[in-house]
Ligand SMILES: Nc1ncnc2c1ncn2[C@@H]1O[C@H](COP(=O)(O)OP(=O)(O)OP(=O)(O)O)[C@@H](O)[C@H]1O
């Protein structure tokens with residue numbers, strides 16, 4: 001399966017989610033390729049750091065830009081059972097190319113008005129991509145939500161999402177948790193990081209299951 005983790009906005013957690021899902025998927029099925037299409041190749045740095053620190057399993061990664069995203073990912077999907085694409089935070093040839101070849105597009109968004117304002121354009125991008133890529137399914141995952149249960153912004157955002165025909169909200173919500181940043185600094189998924197953050201683990205595993213099961 002080809003999964004795109006993308007969007008038009010900088011910083012909502014695309015690389016965090018792509019690297020976590022890539023490490024978890026690699027530990028379960030082995031045969032995974034993380035494709036970094038961002039010209040600031042953060043996912044690739046994370047993979048190198050992981051390799052330097054000798055963290056197992058090794059996560060295979062490659063960088064692809066421009067038209068190669070569309071053409072070469074189709075070829076690579078014959079060699080890898082799973083491909084995860086981390087596409088940079090803007091409307092780019094890489095994002096558009098990835099939308100034409102992926103099975104599922106996941107758009108991480110923070111529960112902020114500024115992130116919500118990108119949804120109209122994302123919805124149109126998905127609609128256009130679906131004319132060519134009929135299998136495409138697109139979802140939003142809310143990331144960096146407040147861990148305070150009294151704050152209902154994730155629920156409010158899910159309500160807002162019902163207006164968009166081509167994009168559905170995933171049930172999973174990922175909260176703002178320091179463990180995600182600490183794990184990233186060590187080239188790890190949050191599930192590999194010690195001391196264990198049980199809530200962060202549950203959140204990312206919930207997202208993993210929603211994507212793959
Ligand atoms: N759930 C989370 N909890 C805590 N920190 C997070 C979480 N998700 C992301 N971050 C932090 O937020 C920052 C931005 O995340 P990340 O780099 O994954 O976003 P991005 O969408 O890939 O950004 P860019 O558009 O620049 O590629 C990073 O410092 C990351 O560690």
Ligand SMILES: [Mg+2]
Nearest residue numbers: 014015038042
């Ligand atoms: Mg990134």
